[in-house]
Amino acid sequence: MAENTISGNARGLWRPLGVAVAIVVGLIVAGHWLWSPPDARNKIILISIDTLRADHLSYMDYARPTSPNIDRLAAESxxxxxxxxxxxxxxxxHASLFTSLYPSVHKAEISTARPLADDFVTLAEVLRENGFRTAAFxxxxxxxxxxxxxxxxxVYDVTPFDKTPPGxxxxxxxTKARSWIAEHRDERFFCFVHSYVVHTPYAPRSPYDRMFDEGYTGPLPWVIxxxxxxxxxxEQTRWAHEPDVRHVISLYDGEVSYMDEHVGAFLDYLRAPxxxxxxxxxxxxxxxxxxxxHGWVGKHAxxxxxxxxxxxxxxxxxxxxxxxxxxxxRLVDVAPTVLGLAGIDADDARFQGRNLLTDGRPPAVDLPVYAEQDYEWGFWAALRWPEAKIIAEPGEQYKLLDLRNDPGEMQDLYPTQPDAYAEWVQQIQRWITRNREHPTRPAAPIELPPDVKEQLRALGYLK
Ligand SMILES: [Zn+2]
Incomplete structure (x- = not known):
């Protein structure tokens, strides 16, 4: 209608005003990113608490109230x-978390002294290419x-591992992560936070040391x-019901509570309007x-x-x-999912994981869980579905575990009926082969600097 009522000249007069309106609208749209209204694509925090066992968090139905603050986050997530x-x-x-690739593809592994090769594309690299400020603590x-x-x-800020004083x-x-966030809170950012606070040695400070084990009288110390x-x-096989093992578990749970209090305070800071x-x-x-x-205490890998x-x-x-x-x-699904939430194309053929929120909905079907561990003395792989897990061990040995009837994974069914599980063997062999044949250019092994060796020794990874 405006076209019919305004003369050619008059339309000419409107042109500068139109440009001005466009600039104002543009500023409002740009301003949208900075102060209002909220936009989910602006800021990402990824927290990895090393060695945090899922079933020791209270929201996971753990019997002890270890994690009220993480429970609160869980209720919002x-x-x-x-x-x-x-x-x-x-x-x-962590290399699988960052690259969405399986370990035998990226081959980053301390037992072979291989770092993550530069060729692999990480979550931080993709976010940075897309205009995010990036920092890791x-x-x-x-x-x-x-x-x-x-x-x-x-920014990749490393606090050398040193558990004295604990925590x-x-x-x-x-604190460093908060300062960096405060500096960049008006920008799009990705901040990664990692801590060994619940990793060995178990040395929770008071009152977390006795929080779940007030009555313990020894012989083990309060710092493990x-x-x-x-x-x-x-030195001998250990089981969860033994009093000394219960004591170690109580110290670990104390560290989980300590972590929960401090991560909770960090989350409270992030909850700022x-x-x-x-x-x-x-x-x-x-x-x-x-x-x-399964007979060991305070061990993984x-x-x-x-x-x-x-x-x-x-x-x-x-x-x-x-x-x-x-x-x-799986953790390989985290990077594509985060990119999807950030509005970045997550259907990247470089990823082996998938965006868990396709069309905004979580997966309705179980995804196969495949895990590996490559030691100097052999290669292990596991393929897990909710009903069962197969573990392939060196020398074409297999374990078959019925997770529905034996969730503690105590009884290996494979030796009794190997023929009945031939399909499982074929499945895991397909996974192993597929990853071995995946085109990859891993990094060459490195010579470890003495200070890194010292930290790995303190964490129990080197003798
Ligand atoms: Zn770890």
Whole structure:
């Protein structure tokens, strides 16, 4: 109608005004990113609490109230109850989390001293290419810069692993992360936070040391170190019901509570108006821990049972309803999912995982969980479905575990009926072959600097 009522000249007069209106509208649209209204694509926090066993968090129905703050986050999140890592070991698991590739494809592994090759594309690299400011605040050891997990991070701040006094490293890491976030809160950002606070040695400070074990009278001390106490404890087969193992579990749970209090305070900071409304928060771990489930205490990276593979996974995003999800998912799915939430094309052929929120909905079917561990003395792989798991061991040995009737994975069914499980053997062999044949250019092994060796020794990974 305006076209019919305004003369040609008059339309000419409107032109500069039209440009001005366009600029104002443009400024309003641009301003939308900066202060209002909230936009989910602005800011991402990924928290990895190393060695955090999923079933020791209270929202996971653990008998002890270890994690009121993480429970609160779970109640606001997509709460994946059946999430699994791809390696029960820090470097390969984080490399899979960042690249969405299986360990035998990226080959980042401390037992072979291979860092993550530059060729692989990481979550941080993709986000940075898409205009995100990127920073990581990590606790050394298998996340030291020599392992090359810093790809894509503008800031990669390493706190060397040193557990004296206990827990202070977590507080320092969270404080540095807060300062960086405060500096960049008006920009799109990706901030990764990592801590060994619940990893060995178990040395919770008071009152967390006695929180779950007031009556313990010994003989084990209140600080469980890797080299002497655990080594001695593991000289014989250990089971979860033994009083000494219960004591170690209580100290670990004390550390979980300590972590929960400080991560809770960090989350409270993030809940500030204007920040929380634009924030995607992912909370997870790289693997679990063993407490007498299969004969060892305070160990990981040596088997592929569920106490080591199952991890917490919470994904919180603005305007996304919280939901408990019981279908099986994997850490390789995290990077494509985060990119999807950030509005970045996640259907990338480079990824082996998948976006868990295709069309905004979580997966309705279980995804196959495949995990590996490559040691100097052999290669192990596991393929898990909710009903059963097969573990392939060196020398074409297999274990078949019925997870419905034997969730503790105590009874190996394979030797009794190997022919009945031929299809399972074929399935896991297909996975192993597919990954071995995946085109890849892994990094060459490196010589470890003395300070990194020292940290790995303190964490129990080197003698
Ligand atoms: Zn770890």
């Amino acid at each position: 997509l709460d994946f109850r059946q999430a699994f890592c791809q390696a029960p070991s820090t470097l390969p698991s 990590v606790e050394g050891g298998q996340l030291e810069t020599v392992w090359n997990l810093d790809q894509g991070f503008e 202070d490293d977590l507080v320092g890491i969270l 170190t890797e080299d002497d106490v655990l080594e001695k404890l593991n 204007g920040l929380w409304d634009e924030l995607i928060v992912v909370f997870t771990s790289d693997h679990g821990e063993e407490f007498g489930d 040596h088997s592929l049972y569920d106490e080591l593979l199952r991890v917490p996974l919470l994904i919180r995003a603005p305007n996304m309803a919280s939901q408990r999800i019981d279908t099986q998912v």
